[in-house]
Amino acid sequence: MKFELAVTDPGSSARAGVITTDHGIIETPIFMPVGTIATVKGISQKDLKEQVDPDIILGNTYHLYLRPQTEILKKAGGLHKFMNWDRNILTDSGGYQVYSLSERRKIKEEGVRFKSHIDGSYHNFTPENVMEIQRAIGADIIMAFDECTPYPCDYRYAKNSMHRTHRWLDRCITHFEKTPPLYGYSQALFPIVQGSTYKDLRKESAEYIASAGAEGNAIGGLSVGEPAEEMYAMTEIVTNILPKEKPRYLMGVGTPINILENIALGVDMFDCVMPTRNARNGMLFTSHGTINIKNKKWEDDFSPIDEAANTYVDTYYTKAYLKHLFSVNELLGKQIATMHNLGFYLWLVREARKHILAGDFSSWKNVMVKQMNNRL
Template identity: 50%
Template sequence: MAKFSFDIHASEGEARTGVLKTPRGDIRTPAFMPVGTAGTVKGLYMDQVRQAGADIILGNTYHLMLRPGAERVKRLGGLHKFGGWDGPILTDSGGFQVWSLSKLRKMTEEGVTFQSHLDGSKHMLSPERSIEIQADLLGADISMQLDECTDFPVSHDKAAKSMELSLRWGRRSLEAFGDRETQTLFAIVQGSNFPDLRKLSAEASIAEATSGGYGGFAIGGLAVGEGHEAMCETLSFTTPHLPKDRPRYLMGVGKPIDIVEAVYRGVDMFDCVIPTRSGRHGQVWTDRGPYNIKRAEFAEDRSLLDESITCPASQDYTKAYVHHLIRSKELLGAMILSWHNIAYFEDLMARIRASIASGTFEAFVRGFRAGWPSEKG
C-alpha cells in the first residue's frame, strides 16, 4: 500500500504544519476538506472550491452507492472525472451515514445490512464492499476502513465491543485494499470517551502489518453529541498514541473553535458540512462565531460580507443584498454564503498554518479563544 509522503515543516507544541504529498497533488496541513456528499460541494463550482483554497475534498460512499450508484460512477470515469475535480479525494467508509440515516439496519460480524433512506431498498455494506466502492469504483485517493459508529452516550462495555468490531473490520479492510501504488487507506480509532479504549484502538491499528499498514489515522466517534469540552479531552488522551509521522484526521469536525483546539492537540485534517449547510440557512461564519444574515439589522447594511477574505463572495456583495436574497429564498443567496463560508474556513486553515510556521500559534490560539463566544463553543 502507498504511504503518501508526509513532510512536517514546522511544529509548536503538539500542533504541526506540513504537506501530505499525493499523486494528484499536495495537501497543505492542517487541512480542511469541503464535503462533496454526492459528487458536488453544494452550491459551488469546483473551480470556486479550488479558488477558495481547498487542496482536497471529501466524497460520500453511502450517498454515491445509492445514487447514482458506484458502478455507474466507475463507468463514467470515476469520481474525479464525474465531478470535475482533479485534486485528491478522500472518501468516508459509509459507516456513519448507515448509523445516522438508515431507517433500518442490522449489524453483524459480516457487515451491516441497511435500508436506503431514499427508497427503502436493502443493501449490504461489508469492509470488502466498502473498499471496493471507495478505491475501485469511485477511485478515491484516500479511503477509510469500514467502522461502526459508536452511540453516545455509551457504556464502557458496549464501547469496547464496538471498538473491537471496528478493529476486526479494519483488518479486513486492509486485506481487501491490498497493495496499491497510488492510493492509501486510513484507520479509524474508536473507543468513545474512554482513555483505555482509545489507547487500545490506536495501538492495535498501528500494529497492523498487513499490506504494509495504514497510511494515516482518523479519530472517529466525536462530534456525536459529547460537547466541545469532552471532545477536546478525548483528543488530548488520543493523539499521543498516534504515530507522529502519519497524518491525523478528525472526522466530521467542525466549528472553527473545534478545529483550532484540535490542531492545538496535534490533528492535521478535518471535514465538515457546516460551511455549506449553514450557508444555505443564512449563517455567516467568522472568528467570533456565526451570525444570521436574515436578521433585520442587515436590511440596509452596505458593508461587505467580509472584506478580509480574498474571495469574490466575501468581497463583492453587501450584507444588505445577501440579506435580501436569503429572505427571498433566492438560490444565489445560498450560493454566495456557501462560497464565503468555505473561503472563511480555508482562510482560517491558512492562518493556522502560517502561525505554526512562524512560531506564533500559541498566541493565535489565545486570541481565537478570547474572541469566540462561550455559548457557541
C-alpha cells in the same frame, strides 16, 4: 502517499506538514469541504477551485454507492473524472451514514444490512465490499469500514463495537492489499480509532490502529453530541499515541473553534458539513464572530459581507443585499453564503499553518478563539 512533517509549534502539539499523493500536494493542517454526492453543495467546481482553493475535498461512500452507483463511476473513469475535479479526494467508509440510519440497519459480525433512505431497498456493507466500492470511486485516500457509536453509549457496547471495528480493519487491510487500484494512480487506506468517550478504550484503540502501520490514521466517533471538552480529551489521548510521522484526520469536526483547538492537539485534517449547511440557513462565520444574516439589523447595513475578503463575494456584495436575498428565499443568497463560509474555513486553517511555521500559533489561536465566540 507521502507525509513530511515540517514543524511542531513550540507552545502546543500543532503541526505543519505536507501530504503528497498522485493528485498533488496537501498542506496541513487542512479543512476538506464535504462533497457528499459528487458535488460540494451550493458551489460549482470552478468557483470552489478558484475562490476557495482547497487541496482536497471529501466524497461519501454510502451516497455515491446509491447514486450515481459504482458502475456509473467506473464507466466515467472514477469520481475525479465524473465531477471534473483534478485535485485530491478522500472518501469516508459509509460507517457514519449507516450509524445514522439506526432505524434502518442491522449490525452483525459479517457487516451491516441497511435500508436505502431513497427507496427502501436493502443493501449490505462489509469490510470487503466497502474496499471494492472505494476502489471504484477512486479517491486518493479511503477509509476503513468501522462502526461509529452513538453518544451517550454504555461501556460494554462501546467496547464490543471497538473490537468489531478492529476486526473489520484487519479484513479491510487484507482485501485492500488484494485489490489493485483501477485508474492508474495509488490510493492510501486510513484506519479509524473508536472507543466512544472512554479513556481506556480510546487508548487501546489508538494503540491497535497505530500498530496497523497505515499511511495515515483517523479518529472517529466524536462530534456526535458529546461536550466539546470530552472531544478534546479523547483527541488528546489519541494524538499522544498515533505516530507523529503519519497524518491524523479527525472526522466530522467541526466549528471553527473546534478546529483550532484540535489543531493545537496535533490533528492535521478535518471535514464538516457545518460551513455549507449553516450557510444555507444564513449563518456566516468570520474571524470576529458569527453573523445571522437573517436578522433585521442587517437590512440597511451596506458594508461588505466581510472586509477580510477571503473570496470575491465578501466585498462584491453587502450585508443588506445578502439579508434581502435570504428574506425572499433567493437561491443566490445561499450560494454567496456558502462561498463565504468555505473561504473562511480554508483561510482559517491556512492562517493556522502560517502561525505554526512562525512559532506563535498558541497566542494567535487564543486570540482567534475569543474573537470567534462573538455573536455579531
